[in-house]
Amino acid sequence: MAEEQQTSGHSNGENIIPPEEVASFLPKTVAEGGWEKCWEEEITPWDLGGATPLIVHLVDSSSLPLGRALVPGCGGGHDVVAMATPERFVVGLDISENALKKATETYRSSPKAKYFTFVKEDFFTWRPNELFDLIFDYVVFCAIEPETRPAWAKSMYELLKPDGELITLMYPITDHVGGPPYKVDVSTYKDVLVPVGFKAVSIEENPHAIATRKREACEVEEDQLIQERDLALY
Numbered sequence: 545m546a547e548e549q550q551t552s553g554h555s556n557g558e559n560i561i562p563p564e565e566v567a568s569f570l571p572k573t574v575a576e577g578g579w580e581k582c583w584e585e586e587i588t589p590w591d592l593g594g595a596t597p598l599i600v601h602l603v604d605s606s607s608l609p610l611g612r613a614l615v616p617g618c619g620g621g622h623d624v625v626a627m628a629t630p631e632r633f634v635v636g637l638d639i640s641e642n643a644l645k646k647a648t649e650t651y652r653s654s655p656k657a658k659y660f661t662f663v664k665e666d667f668f669t670w671r672p673n674e675l676f677d678l679i680f681d682y683v684v685f686c687a688i689e690p691e692t693r694p695a696w697a698k699s700m701y702e703l704l705k706p707d708g709e710l711i712t713l714m715y716p717i718t719d720h721v722g723g724p725p726y727k728v729d730v731s732t733y734k735d736v737l738v739p740v741g742f743k744a745v746s747i748e749e750n751p752h753a754i755a756t757r758k759r760e761a762c763e764v765e766e767d768q769l770i771q772e773r774d775l776a777l778y
Contacts, residue, residue: 561589563716567723574724579687583619583642590683590725591619595626597752598713599680603627609709611677616667617684621647621660627680628659636662637670668692668699675705681712685733686725697736710742713750 566589573587582588602608603626610631615624618636620643628634638644644662651657663670667684685696700710718727730747738744 560592563718563725563727564720566590567720567725570724571722579640580642583640583646588619590687592622593620595622596682596713598750599623599626601752602711603629608632608711609678612674613678613680614676614703615680617681617687618647618662619643619683621651621662623680623682624660624662625651625654625656628656630659632659632678634660635672635676636660637665637667638662639664639666668695671702675708676703677705677708679704679708679710681710682715683725685712686715686723686728688724688726690726693732693736694739697740697742700737701740701742710737 570582570587570589573582573585577584608627610629611633613627613632613634614637615627615634616637618624618638619640621636624634624636624647636644636647638647641664644664647662651660654660679700681700685693688696704710712733714728714730714733716725716727717729720727734744
């Protein structure tokens with residue numbers, strides 16, 4: 545079973561703020577002090593308080609590639625720890641020292657501690673000695689300025705092994721203006737990933753989507769996109 549800590553009232557997503565509302569107040573905080581200020585002042589509406597439900601499902605169903613995995617924008621580290629196993633070493637990457645401090649404090653005593661690490665680096669410039677078999681992105685793509693997306697795709701390509709796999713949750717699929725988080729759709733990802741060499745191998749609805757991140761009438765707010773250098777979208 546995937547280790548999932550700090551879930552409390554966030555476990556089913558009922559207390560998670562909808563993305564349209566987040567986009568009404570988060571940009572001001574980011575503009576004033578960046579993501580560091582968000583973590584310092586605990587303005588982190590994207591933090592579920594535990595692992596992403598889809599990740600828990602994929603881990604429990606043994607559906608994730610083994611080897612080396614990367615979670616950029618790992619924040620509190622919940623997905624990093626959930627994915628970590630003796631067969632899968634996970635690197636949690638973030639530019640916020642406060643985020644990584646929280647992650648370290650939360651999971652310092654985890655029985656999985658030797659299967660993951662947290663690294664403070666810039667995703668766009670960081671190039672480790674070893675590439676990754678798997679990258680999972682949920683919140684980086686929607687958080688960056690739209691004009692930065694081609695650089696995001698280039699970094700993804702350069703960090704993955706030739707047969708590696710990128711899994712990303714498409715979020716938020718809404719009609720709101722501005723951000724972060726900025727609205728996305730399938731074409732938003734394909735427009736930047738396909739030109740650098742990715743191939744979509746799976747685009748699926750996410751039955752494990754957070755309650756407040758679904759549209760009315762049960763349209764899925766989060767979809768999964770898997771691309772491998774091959775791609776999967778949820």
